[in-house]
Amino acid sequence: MSPGFVVSKLVRCLVTLLLAVTFVFIVLRLSGDPAQRMLPDDVDASVIEAYRRMWGLDKSMPEQFVRYIVSVLRGDFGISFRDNREAIDVVSERIPATLALGFLALAITIFLGVPAGIFAALNKGRWLDRAMMTATILGHSLPNFFLGILLILCFSMTLRWLPSSGIGTWQHLVMPALTLGTAFAGTVARFTRSSMLEVLDQPFMRTARAKGVSKQTRTLRHALPNAAIPIVTVIGLRLGALVGGATVVETVFGYPGVGLLLVNSVAQRDLAVVQAVVLLIAFSMVVVNLVVDLAYGWLDPRIAALEEREAAT
Amino acid sequence: MSDVSADTSRRIRPARSIPFLEIRWPRAPLLVGLCIAWLVLVALAAIFADVLAPYGYAEQSLLNRLKPPAFLGGSPDFLLGTDPLGRDVLSRLLYAVRTSVIIALVGTVIGAVVGTMMGILAAHFRGWVDDIVMVLVDFQASVPFLIIALAVLAFFGNSFELFIVIIGLFGWETYARLARGLVIGVNSQGYAGAIRTLGVHPARIYLRHVLPNIMSILVVQVTLNFPEIILLETSLSFLGLGVQPPGTSLGLTLGEGRNYIATAWWIGIPAGMVIFLTTLSISILGDWTRDLLDPSTAKSE
Numbered sequence: 001m002s003p004g005f006v007v008s009k010l011v012r013c014l015v016t017l018l019l020a021v022t023f024v025f026i027v028l029r030l031s032g033d034p035a036q037r038m039l040p041d042d043v044d045a046s047v048i049e050a051y052r053r054m055w056g057l058d059k060s061m062p063e064q065f066v067r068y069i070v071s072v073l074r075g076d077f078g079i080s081f082r083d084n085r086e087a088i089d090v091v092s093e094r095i096p097a098t099l100a101l102g103f104l105a106l107a108i109t110i111f112l113g114v115p116a117g118i119f120a121a122l123n124k125g126r127w128l129d130r131a132m133m134t135a136t137i138l139g140h141s142l143p144n145f146f147l148g149i150l151l152i153l154c155f156s157m158t159l160r161w162l163p164s165s166g167i168g169t170w171q172h173l174v175m176p177a178l179t180l181g182t183a184f185a186g187t188v189a190r191f192t193r194s195s196m197l198e199v200l201d202q203p204f205m206r207t208a209r210a211k212g213v214s215k216q217t218r219t220l221r222h223a224l225p226n227a228a229i230p231i232v233t234v235i236g237l238r239l240g241a242l243v244g245g246a247t248v249v250e251t252v253f254g255y256p257g258v259g260l261l262l263v264n265s266v267a268q269r270d271l272a273v274v275q276a277v278v279l280l281i282a283f284s285m286v287v288v289n290l291v292v293d294l295a296y297g298w299l300d301p302r303i304a305a306l307e308e309r310e311a312a313t
Numbered sequence: 314m315s316d317v318s319a320d321t322s323r324r325i326r327p328a329r330s331i332p333f334l335e336i337r338w339p340r341a342p343l344l345v346g347l348c349i350a351w352l353v354l355v356a357l358a359a360i361f362a363d364v365l366a367p368y369g370y371a372e373q374s375l376l377n378r379l380k381p382p383a384f385l386g387g388s389p390d391f392l393l394g395t396d397p398l399g400r401d402v403l404s405r406l407l408y409a410v411r412t413s414v415i416i417a418l419v420g421t422v423i424g425a426v427v428g429t430m431m432g433i434l435a436a437h438f439r440g441w442v443d444d445i446v447m448v449l450v451d452f453q454a455s456v457p458f459l460i461i462a463l464a465v466l467a468f469f470g471n472s473f474e475l476f477i478v479i480i481g482l483f484g485w486e487t488y489a490r491l492a493r494g495l496v497i498g499v500n501s502q503g504y505a506g507a508i509r510t511l512g513v514h515p516a517r518i519y520l521r522h523v524l525p526n527i528m529s530i531l532v533v534q535v536t537l538n539f540p541e542i543i544l545l546e547t548s549l550s551f552l553g554l555g556v557q558p559p560g561t562s563l564g565l566t567l568g569e570g571r572n573y574i575a576t577a578w579w580i581g582i583p584a585g586m587v588i589f590l591t592t593l594s595i596s597i598l599g600d601w602t603r604d605l606l607d608p609s610t611a612k613s614e
Contacts, residue, residue, distance in 0.1 A: 012451065015448060015451075016451060016452050016455050016456075019448065019449075019452040020452070020456060023452075023461075024464070027464065027465060027468045027469075028468060030468075030469075031468040031469050137593065137596055137597065137600075138593065140596060141540065141589055141592040141593035141596050142589050143544050143547060143548065143585070143588055143589065143592070145547075145548060145551045145564075145567065145568075146567060146585035146588060146589060149567065149570075149571055149574060149581065149582075149585065150585075152574060153574055153578060153582075157574065157575050237454075240454075240455070240456065240457035240458075241457065243457045243459075243460065244457040244458065244459030244460060244548075245459075247459060247460070247463070247552070248459075248548050248551065248552065251551075251552055252571070262460070262463060263463070263552050263554070265467065266463045266464075266466055266467040266554055267553060267554065269467055269470070271467060271468065274463070274464055274467040274468070275464070277460075278460055278461075278463075278464045281456065281457065281460050282455075282456050282460075285455050285456055285457065286455060289455055
């Protein structure tokens, strides 16, 4: 992996981030006077005036834009009118809960999806393969909010095993993480399967078999690393859907993470919090995409080399 | 982007092929038949909602609140029971199907048209136009659409028109990317150049010659996109940020039913089942048509 490859990826990240900030800036200005949007309705006229001066709303648009970027860089998103605190504080205290949910869901996805895809590929065309592929279509079509409600109906209402909402114990995490993880696991299983099937046909797999390498070693040491690229791609591509899904799942289970905060803030039009959450998510998505891009270069050096050659021409 | 170039190299069938007409229907497996039957049922429910529904969607009957469905000992007047305002669940379900189907259809058309046009523009002009479109595509692909939709709804407030526009913008980037790759491929072929030397206007070339050639691939993309659009609309409505009461959509119905899940599950669960079966049917049908259109996937799987 050469520095050029890393730098070109970094530049793209910065462009995306700048676009996200610009998007929020434009939407914010288009939708009315930010001073009135960001402050509660009942504040004094002098406060509004002070706020306008503080944020430079009396300046020209390009100057406002630069000021906006600077304030975003300083983590200054304005005051949440719902609890009169800095928006950034309101958001950041919700982050650990969402990260816990997200990582658990991702773990479920990977430890369910990848082995399922491998087994389906090894048993191609048999009943195990068909059953798994049917399950993935079912999982993909089942909306996560509906699955969540069905789980609540089953495990909270009927069996009374798990709490239906809230946070605190590990039991609170079980259903949200399962809901978020399983839908995603189906997609990963399908990609793992088709990617494994392609690799299993390759001549080097025949060679390994002829050498007498055991089936387990062949699958895990020879086939899986070569099939890893599409799997990493799909996980990277679907992380956005995971973040979107988290907002829905957190709402279903009343799980107080960033997603639930976003939904509540949108409903009550607490714009300072909304823009903080949106920019936070854009930022984390960009970082994740960068990690996935760099992971390619590490998993398959040919990709980095190819992109450098394309960039050179 | 490598998948697009792979698609263009496996050159596209002759002009004016409409994929659905090439399918030999009688050979469809039973499962696909069931899916088609379900989708026809949904379409009929959407078209004839006001004829089929025994009551209006907002018609309240306070004497008949939270009645269970007829098959659970409820009154035969309310086949699927009633909600906390005494509204007939079946009638509301039919109208909800109509709203959700209309939004998904309009949204799909907007997304496909806007995205394809952007893709064609990028491929036609190349240079900085292409760069701008591709940067926008990258941006759209890197930030979750649900989050963008929520932000726009927060800033502009909720209205039905805005909601449809937001739904319509979903997935434009996939069409743009696809159309761009396909058009660049077609433009490098002899026939497009031949027509161009005749002095035909570019718009005419794209509408009459290029678009029919890339249509079948775009149609496949529609079948992939449609279930996602239904899920987006129902998710937003479920969160209470999409279709607003007293209107109704499948997601909103399920959202309203969530609060009564312990006592009156029949309010929400039927709507959830309809969403599930519909997206499932389109997915199965889409898989099957893709295999028919593209024999190479059948071989590799």
